[in-house]
Amino acid sequence: LxxxxxxxxxxxxxxxxxxxxxxxxxxxxxxxxxxxxxxxxxxxxxxxxxxxxxxxxxxxxxxxxxxxxxxxxxxxxxxxxxxxxxxxxxxxxxxxxxxxxxxxxxxxxxxxxxxxxxxxxxxxxxxxFDAVEAGSVELPWMHGETANPTKRISIALLWLFAIVVAYPYVPGSSSDVFKGVSVFAGLVISLGSSGVVSQAMSGLVLMYSRALKPGDYVRLGETEGTVTTLGMLSTKIRTNKREEVTLPNAVVIGGGVKNYTRLASESGIILHTSVTIGYDTPWRQVEGMLLLAAGRTEGLAAAPTPFVHVTALSDFYVEYQLNAHLLDPSQRVGVLSALHRNILDAFNEYGVQITSPHYVSDPPRPMIVPRERWYPAPAPSPE
Incomplete structure (x- = not known):
């Protein structure tokens, strides 16, 4: 009972x-x-x-x-x-x-x-390290952006050291069972840690080189978007199509990092696009139309002023590159699309075809621009 x-x-x-x-x-x-x-x-x-x-x-x-x-x-x-x-x-x-x-x-x-x-x-x-990250404590050998990963690594090493020191005092730590478990755990870590160590070292390189940080607009290989997470093993990117892409840190290091935000604090980044036009179109006119399209595009800075480079004199056409300062790097894709639309409108307004002719036979007249046609609209006249 x-x-x-x-x-x-x-x-x-x-x-x-x-x-x-x-x-x-x-x-x-x-x-x-x-x-x-x-x-x-x-x-x-x-x-x-x-x-x-x-x-x-x-x-x-x-x-x-x-x-x-x-x-x-x-x-x-x-x-x-x-x-x-x-x-x-x-x-x-x-x-x-x-x-x-x-x-x-x-x-x-x-x-x-x-x-x-x-x-x-x-x-x-x-x-x-929180004080270093906040800026209340300044160290000449440490930047505020690297304070948080340094804190995590330091505390992790501190706890590992504490476990090593405390292990001999654990009751039964000298028994054969504890020794067997220790050997097995060491074997598992040795066999499975090579890839993890490689990713972790790549993560440390990204953190301490300050190549990127959460919030930066970057291009990693074929992936372009905003960094949401910079971890020890992987980096997460949110693309313009609202996709979250996870890249191993070793892949990020191997493919290179193009950071659009790092140098954009003062005057933005330089957004550029190229167009190829035949030799029978005056280069001053092409430059004027490209600058006109840049001025019509929202999101591009008026100062510093946009500029055009002639990047190649190919066999059949001239390659022009338009450069303008973009204020918000995260809007790069949308602003570039608007710029392309304005370039099409400007060339259509002035009756210039965006074509890349190829040589088949000698033309009936030389493909040159006479002096009296050097300054067609919208090219500014020197007079």
Whole structure:
């Protein structure tokens, strides 16, 4: 009867703990983070506590069943030796566990002390680098943009050092089981860390070279968009088509980074486009039409003024490059499209075809521009 009531009490306590745990501990249960890296979320930690509650309930039930079996066996003369043997085994096991627990108390105290000190030092390190990032503390050898990754790396190394120092004080750390687990963990890390280390080193290069940061408008290989996340292993880009592209940092380093935002703080970036026109069209007229199209395009700065370069004198045509300052690099695609439309309108207004002729035979007249046609509209006249 006592055994039955004991099991009922254990079952009720288990149900009560599972019901009250999310209400009591859920809102106040923090996640587990080390060095700025999230290891367990609050929900995952709550699930772990629930599993531990179930495990404790089963252990209490099995212990109660063991006591009941010992009691029943000792009630009969035939089975009394078995009951006494089970009781003696239980007593000796509990005594050994108690002595082991008492022997491990100094080591556990040392481990707790090491982790408390490490946590306080990690907070001080984090506060220092936060001040560097905010600009309240200036260091000649560190830029504010690199303060956050330096903080995360420093705190992670600090915790790793604390684990190495505390490991010998963990009860049972010198046993063969702990040694086997350590060897297995080292083997797994050695076999699977080559790619991770390569990505992490590439991430450090991106962070400390300040090649890009979240919010920059960049072009990485064939991907163009705004950087949303610069992580240790990968970089995430949000494109103009609202696509999120994740690129491994080693790929980013290998393909090169074109940052449109880095030098755009003062006068924007230079947006350029090219057009090829035949030799029978005056270059001054082409330049005037390109500048006219640039002036009609919203998003391009009026000062510094746009300019045109003649980039090639090919066999059949001349290549012109229009350059203008773009105020907002994130609008590059839309402004370039508007500029192309305005170029088409300007050339259509003045009856100039945007064509690239190819040589088939000698033309009936030379493909040159006589002097009297050097300044057709909208080219400005020197007079």
């Amino acid at each position: 006592l055994f039955y009531f004991a099991l009922r009490i254990i079952r009720r306590l288990r149900i009560l703990s599972l019901r009250r745990l999310p209400q009591v501990a859920g809102p106040h249960l923090p996640g587990v983070t080390i060095g700025g890296f999230s290891l367990l979320t609050a929900q995952q930690l709550l699930t772990f506590v629930r599993r531990m509650s179930d495990l404790l309930a089963w252990a209490a039930g099995l212990f109660t069943a063991y006591l009941w079996l010992v009691f029943v066996l000792t009630r009969f003369a035939y089975s009394r030796p078995w009951g006494e043997a089970l009781g003696a085994y239980l007593t000796s096991t509990v005594a050994e566990l108690a002595l082991s627990a008492l022997g491990g108390v100094p080591g556990l105290f040392t481990v707790v002390l090491i982790f408390i000190v490490t946590r306080w030092v990690a907070r001080l390190v984090g506060a220092f």
